[in-house]
Amino acid sequence: MAYKIPESPYYPPRAKLFRRGGCFFNKLRFVPNIGGFFYEHRFVLFKILIPGLSFKEVKPIIYRIILILYCASLVGFILLLGTGWSAAAFSIMVFLHSISIINCFGSLLSRLRVKIKVGFAILISVILTMFCSSFIQILDRTFLFPVRYKDSKNWYIVLSITDFKKIEPGDKIAYYRGRLKVANAVYIERGRYVGTVIAKGGDKIEFKGKFIKVEDRIYATSRPILNINEFVVPKNDLFVLPDEECFESSIFKTIEFDIKFFLVDENDYRGYIPKKWFCKRQYY
């Protein structure tokens, strides 16, 4: 019968790393020595979350390089949001996270073949990418983060955090529309739209052909959009003129719009579009 040395209180507490999963990994012959991985389980989460931290104890220089690269990529990602460079910066961030996580689990993977390791790295990258996109979506719903919206032509950075009540005429906003009947037998599909606010709740709007007059401001459209002369915007609503391409669509060229098409309430509001996002001018 195999002999086991009985337990001793003087055995270093790293023994607990063998209690959960240790035997399993030993049987799989993943590693002869699991190292301090489970022992330092409290820090594993930080090692996963903070890029490069898993290198800190082994190669501090790599930790610093990864952290600097990550911060630079993060800044690049935010500054260049909406451009191809931003996507590249995001990829670098995901890559740095992946190598950091792989290093964190390195001791468990040390016996695996290179091909399996590469596969594992790709898997982590995919999971991270999916996680990050869902993370941005969650933030989008909770209005915390600049998110890109797409209309038919342009990408915009939308500051979801900006308060609905602070929106002034002349600002561009992103808003949501459910499937809406805009005229007889004509519906717009649900989705995100971008438009210019031309009047706030309580403002009186006058329609004169292709021109819309709101107090002392005058806006021009490619064709008459409403068959009425005057309209007072309901309180708590914004009167939003959707971007031009909405009107250029062949189906919308001839129809008479319902007034509901132009009204945006707080529930439909998705965020304010700043005129300039760092070096990128979004609209004039």
Place this chain on the structure above:
Amino acid sequence: MSRFSNLEFEDGFDSFQQDQTLLKDEAFYLKEARLGFENAKFEYALRAYAKALEFNPMSSVAWAGQVQMLIELGEYKEAKLWAEKALERFPNNSEILSLKAMALGRYGDLDAALAYADAAVEERGESPIIWLARADVLMARKEKMAEYSIERAIVMAPEDWFAHWMVSKIYYFYKYFLKAFKSAKKAVELAPSVPICWLQLGVCQLELGMISQAHLSFQSAVELSPSNREIENIIHKYDRKHSHFRGFLRKIFER
């Protein structure tokens, strides 16, 4: 349920001392630990040293052995922690001071490591580990005095295989493979029946590209300690580094 009931260190492994009539006391476990170390079973040796400490918590040999096993397992942070625990009981023990210096040096705290190494030398102990730990720290700091420390260690115990093996380990760790090879060879000459010496020799030969000689050295280690999972693991570790070596490993382990 026992705290260690799920531990599985040695599948199908019997103790080194087969005699059932032997009293399992401090001496038994210290000997088990020593044999475990010689057979590259560092985890087993660590456990044996811990058990010896349970019988005699004032055994400086067991404390030092425990710290050394942690260093061998590459757990420098834990080694530092347990060296501190040992120093609470033996604040002037040169061997433990030097082992803490070694753990700190490997961990990257080179200034503290040198301070402990100097303190260990000042205690004027008789173990070569004092000078070896100092050499380890100086080598980490890339100082030329490291060679002198190694010479001092060898002068203290010229016929001790452990000193030569340790020198080889230090040289190997800092990638001086030729010097590591020479010391490992000397260790094998002094103790041809100790598997760990053959293992170290094989590892050095492998790094120097002496593949066929490395085969023989590993074969000797496996013959001296058959079905030893730890030796198998160490050889597998180098298998990854030298993929052309795989055929030979299959021959050894699949027969």
